[in-house]
Amino acid sequence: MILIIFSVLLILMIIGVPIAISLSIASIAGILTSIYFIPLEVVPQRLFTAVDSFSLLAIPFFMLAGEFMMAGSMAKRIAAFAFACVGWIKSGLAQVSTLTSMFFAGISGSGAADTAAVGKMMIPMMEEKGYDKGFSAATIATAGTIAVVIPPSIPMIVYGVTAGVSIGDLFTAGIIPGIIIGISIMIMNYWLTSKKAYSEKSTKFELITFRKAFKEGLLALFLPFIIIFGIRGGIFTPTEAGAVAAAYAFLVSKFIYKDLDWKEVPGTFLRAGKMTAMVMFIIAAANLFGWFITAEQIPQMLTSLVVGITDNQILILLMINVILFIAGCFLNASAAITILTPLLLPIAVSVGIDPVFLGVVMVVNLAIGLITPPVGLDLFIIQGVANVSFDKLIKAVIPFIFLLAFDLMIITYIPEISMFLTRL
Numbered sequence: 001m002i003l004i005i006f007s008v009l010l011i012l013m014i015i016g017v018p019i020a021i022s023l024s025i026a027s028i029a030g031i032l033t034s035i036y037f038i039p040l041e042v043v044p045q046r047l048f049t050a051v052d053s054f055s056l057l058a059i060p061f062f063m064l065a066g067e068f069m070m071a072g073s074m075a076k077r078i079a080a081f082a083f084a085c086v087g088w089i090k091s092g093l094a095q096v097s098t099l100t101s102m103f104f105a106g107i108s109g110s111g112a113a114d115t116a117a118v119g120k121m122m123i124p125m126m127e128e129k130g131y132d133k134g135f136s137a138a139t140i141a142t143a144g145t146i147a148v149v150i151p152p153s154i155p156m157i158v159y160g161v162t163a164g165v166s167i168g169d170l171f172t173a174g175i176i177p178g179i180i181i182g183i184s185i186m187i188m189n190y191w192l193t194s195k196k197a198y199s200e201k202s203t204k205f206e207l208i209t210f211r212k213a214f215k216e217g218l219l220a221l222f223l224p225f226i227i228i229f230g231i232r233g234g235i236f237t238p239t240e241a242g243a244v245a246a247a248y249a250f251l252v253s254k255f256i257y258k259d260l261d262w263k264e265v266p267g268t269f270l271r272a273g274k275m276t277a278m279v280m281f282i283i284a285a286a287n288l289f290g291w292f293i294t295a296e297q298i299p300q301m302l303t304s305l306v307v308g309i310t311d312n313q314i315l316i317l318l319m320i321n322v323i324l325f326i327a328g329c330f331l332n333a334s335a336a337i338t339i340l341t342p343l344l345l346p347i348a349v350s351v352g353i354d355p356v357f358l359g360v361v362m363v364v365n366l367a368i369g370l371i372t373p374p375v376g377l378d379l380f381i382i383q384g385v386a387n388v389s390f391d392k393l394i395k396a397v398i399p400f401i402f403l404l405a406f407d408l409m410i411i412t413y414i415p416e417i418s419m420f421l422t423r424l
Helices: 002-014 019-033 042-051 055-071 074-086 092-108 111-128 133-148 154-163 167-193 207-232 238-256 264-295 298-309 313-330 333-350 355-371 377-386 390-413 416-423
Strands: none
Touching (some): 042 264, 055 111, 055 238, 074 092, 074 207, 074 238, 092 133, 092 207, 111 133, 111 355, 133 154, 133 167, 133 355, 133 390, 167 390, 313 355, 333 355, 355 377, 355 416, 390 416
């Protein structure tokens, strides 16, 4: 029976059926072939229960905050500040795109939104300066993965709800790993572009330009700090933080920067609504799938099997990472978290791994899936933005996949990187 549902899921994914529908059909196939009587009324009940969560309301709010920033000039001001910080370095546009992604990650929480927003701003500029299209697209797509690590991360919200752990702790634990990933991408950019003869030249850091960009972008740059310190200070919950972020982005764009037209507001809500609906449908379908395999006691069997082989944390973390990496190549991060958390969390807890730390490892690992074929979401988004061939994009992104895998190993086997701020 287990073989049937996984075979159905694999076949549907291969032929291109959307992941949410594939998971739903595979779950129904499992229910119909189960040796136990499970009424089909369970399906709509589980789909509704999966998204009937106050914490998940943070997702549409953070989506809306990102859309308001893009509709106004807040995102452009962030990019201008990033340019003032690192644009003076030789081949600095690659560094600007990465730093912009890191700043924007502190607001959107979505790798797809981050990649699309930064790509639209930076790709034309990089092409004008003679950057290779494949490299430009690859570096922006890779930088987009930071958005699911640095808070407010939507996959971390999903993990927190699924695992029943503090979303505030997860957000705090993701700060240092996200910064490490961003810095490593910038180092890789510098190394890859050091032998390229791009038209832009290195210049001197200009304090006047930096001050001007900082002053003009201060209100936009302040938003991530409001989110983090508001949550950690107990002022508001992650969901309330999302509402505050959306309201703040709207008020600043409309009444302070005065570059958000009332005509753009309905379209902003519509885009945020579409993205939210997509994520929520995936979460609901994955929850149904996860509920079924849990009802069949697969997590218990898997825990007994793994612990029977070894109780060594190092080996178990390696096994978990291998499972997650393979899953990330085929599943959306939110779906993978909803399905795999009930399977992997009991194994991790049984050998003394902190659930918050496991959440960081899962999110960082699945972030790599955003740039790995065949279903890397960031790859498809940046391919459309940059108008680059898929084979050229894949070739350019391979070094970044190895880089993120290296970062993952560091984060996995030095837990203090993630847990230091949380334990303060």
